[in-house]
Amino acid sequence: MGDVMNTFAGRCRALAAKGARVVPEHQMKALLTECGVPVPRGILCASREEALRAAQVLEYPLVLKLTSDSVLHKTELDGVRTGVFSEQKLIEAFDEMHGRFVSKKVQGYLGILIEEQAESGIELIAGLQNDPVFGPLLMVGTGGVFTELMDDVAFRSLPVSRDEIAGMLAGLKGRALLEGYRGAPAVNMKALVDAIDRIAKLGVETAALYESVDFNPVIATATGAVVVDAKMILVNEKPEPTAGYEKPRTQRLGSFFKPASVAVMGASSTPGKIGNVILDSLVNYQYSGAVYPINPNYDELMGLKSYPDLASLPETPELVVIVVDLARMPEILDEMSRLGCHNALIVSGGGKELGGGRADLEHTIALKARELDIRLIGPNCIGSFDGASRFDSFFHSHERLARPPAGP
Structure with missing residues (x-):
């Protein structure tokens, strides 16, 4: 595994050196495969001929995805097609997407990742974040349409044990979905914990390389768990501001x-x-x-x-x-x-x-x-208060937090 990580780290440094923001999805998934994390089979294609060859190897239905080392959000560029069931539809979708991205000169465009469409199941999200204070963190939450509705996530500092991962999942509001809600089969919890455990280990080993990593969705079924989408935001290697590095901006x-x-x-x-x-x-x-x-x-x-x-x-x-x-x-x-x-x-x-x-x-x-x-x-701040002007944007009520008088 050491050689795999060294090779991946070299790729990340090369990407960062040329100004790339993200690790291309096909490279990220190759690393996940090496680490034992299940992902859909896929092939990066930069031409119609390569797409046709991919269709001979992969099983329908297929998914097509914009692949770039600079685009953060594929959906903003209409960069995903799902439910492709035939070679004709595959070529139609590939020609339209590839032609559009080339003509628009999409930054960092590498081609179209053609993948086997994952089996439907319970969607979760997992993520890694390298916090400057707490170090690498693991996030797990309920995904799909429930992500924003339930605001259902759990965090742990890395490294974590398998028992801690199981506890994170058990503590989610959406745990009933994992256990088999309204007659649906329960997901394979061992396979799900296995996948998240390997993601967590990857988070420790690659912490110096990323600002954040997004695995969304992770689809859990009765037979296993698969990471459908994976995105690593590369660390900004520019030096952190220090005294004298940038003059304080005091205006306004x-x-x-x-x-x-x-x-x-x-x-x-x-x-x-x-x-x-x-x-x-x-x-x-x-x-x-x-x-x-x-x-x-x-x-x-x-x-x-x-x-x-x-x-x-x-x-x-x-x-x-x-x-x-x-x-x-x-x-x-x-x-x-x-x-x-x-x-x-x-x-x-x-x-x-x-x-x-x-x-x-x-x-x-x-x-x-x-x-x-x-x-x-901000964001995520308590607000501000001034004792002299009495300007007050604290989000605590006066019953919960007394405001002091102006100082001398």
Whole structure:
């Protein structure tokens, strides 16, 4: 296994040296196969002739996937076709996809990965994240349509034992799906734990190479478990900022503590919701600046006019407090830039702590904010409070967290 890991590490360093962001899926799955993690049989094809040869080896139905060392999200480029049952449909799909990606000059495009379509079953997600404080972490959760609905994930620091993996699965809200829900067969728990155990070991051995790794979905059935999709985000090998590496950017920091106006995106009338707690602190206590609730589902909140979006406000707010899903942040940042708003405080979580695509999203948000000259605090922060201005965006209610008076 040492030779396999050394070869893979060399490939990763070569990819990073040429500016690649991800390990191409066919290389990632080759490593998983070497490590004993089941994946669908597949062949990378860069021409129609190669696709035809692949069709002679693989069994239908087939799946076609965009393969690149730079594209983070295949679906954003319409880069996946499933349920291909014949050679004619295979060639039609290959020609359309390959021609489109070549003509659009998709960055890092390598070809189309043609794979056997996995048997349907219970979908889970697994992920690896190399946290700068805690080191490599393993994430396991309920997948498929339940991922966002149930927010059902568990984390452990690596290395982990098989018993700990079994405990992570047993602690999921969706465990009933694994045990055989409403007459469905129970999944093969030994095979599922085996696959996740090998992923965890891989996470330890390759920790120096990745920021995050996303295995989504992992499909578990009564007969086994298979990793259908695998993506490794390569570590950024540029040196971390140190004293003197970059001058501190101090412009507009005061807007996080003494804003003359603030918009609350995700304001709510529901007691206990974060958007309600923050709006209550700004409206009903001692803050004296202008407050603009933003929620298209209300005409009025706490006696104030509620607006559908930032563009509808009567003025450009000095600060935007954000408690909506992070997936909306790229478009929010674009709107802030158009309006000349340069400060956002993101209370919402659900970024890199979830690993995988959510880690990619947080990275995208950070890069976009810097490009647009927007200062950010967050995501996943408690808010900010200033004793003098009484600006208060803490997500804890005043009953739970007392606010101190101004200092001397």
